[in-house]
Amino acid sequence: MATYVLVPGAGGGVWVWHRLIPELAALGHDAIAVDLPTGDDRAGLTEYADAVVSAAEGVEGAVIVVAQSMGGFSAPLACARVPVGLLVMLNAMVPLPGETAGEWWAATGHAEARAGQAVREGRTPTEEVDLLVDFFHDVPPEITAEAMAQGGTAQSGTPFGQPWPLPEWPDVPTRFLQGRDDRFFPLAFQREVVRERLGIPVDEMPGGHLLALSRPVELAARLDRYRAEHGL
Structure with a gap:
């Protein structure tokens, strides 16, 4: 049995994992959804990492950290502080030492990649982010309706302005899993970013x-496969 520590992206909250957790349980594993202090302007990357560390500390057996989207900035910080058997980057942002999350967008060419994806899909590119178009386009309607009714989780801008503090990527086995239909972080864009910054392949599904909401069964199976492949 392994324990999956699930780190959400910006404004994601613990709810984003609610469909995945029972699927991991059905495979015999525990899962802890990390509650990040996203609404606290005093909290930055250190405090986000503290929340991940608190979730991982004291866990018996293998710990697998799964970092969604902006969770890619905080989860590696926690992996440098507690024993982690595997870090899974899920549609995630990959930081460079000293880079802020706010700088990441221009540094990676994200706007151009997102616009190009829209054109390829026959949509009109826009700078404004549309939650339904960019994030929930493949999430079941009833789950989307529930998410919209909740109104989302407040997200402070504080962590976006703080330089990523590690001098290099932590010494932990890392896998990168990307949704091939991601409109916000297109697959080809992520392949290039991950190749340049981590030097590892990008797996796709x-x-x-929001794979944890749209395809929880398939995602749980992929995470369980990673666990087995790494002997955890």
């Missing part, structure tokens, strides 16, 4: 940016 069907689905968009």
Whole structure:
């Protein structure tokens, strides 16, 4: 049995994992959804990492950290502080030492990649982010309706302005899993970013940016396969 520590992206909250957790349990594993202090302007990357560390500390057996989207900035910080058997980057942002999350967008060419994806899909590119179009396009309607009714989780801008503090990537086995239908972080864009910054391949599966909501069964199976491949 392994324990999956699930780190959400910006404004994601613990709810984003609610469909995945029972699927991991059905495979015999525990899962802890990390509650990041996203609404606290005093909290930055250190405090986000503290929350991940608190979730991982004291866990018996293998710990696998799964970092969604902006969770890619905080989860590696926690992996440098507690024993982690595997870090899975899920449609995630990959930081460079000293880079802020706010700088990441221009540094990676994200706007151009997102616009190009829209054109390829026959949509009109826009700078404005549309939650339904960019994030929930492949999430079941009833789950999308529930998410919209909740109104989302507040996200402070504080962590976006703080330089990523590690001098290099932590010494932990790392896998990168990307939804091939992600409109916000297109697959080809992520392949290039991950190749340049981590030097590892990008695995892919069907689905968009919110795989834990749109394809929880398939995602749980892929995470369990990673666990087995790494002997955890």
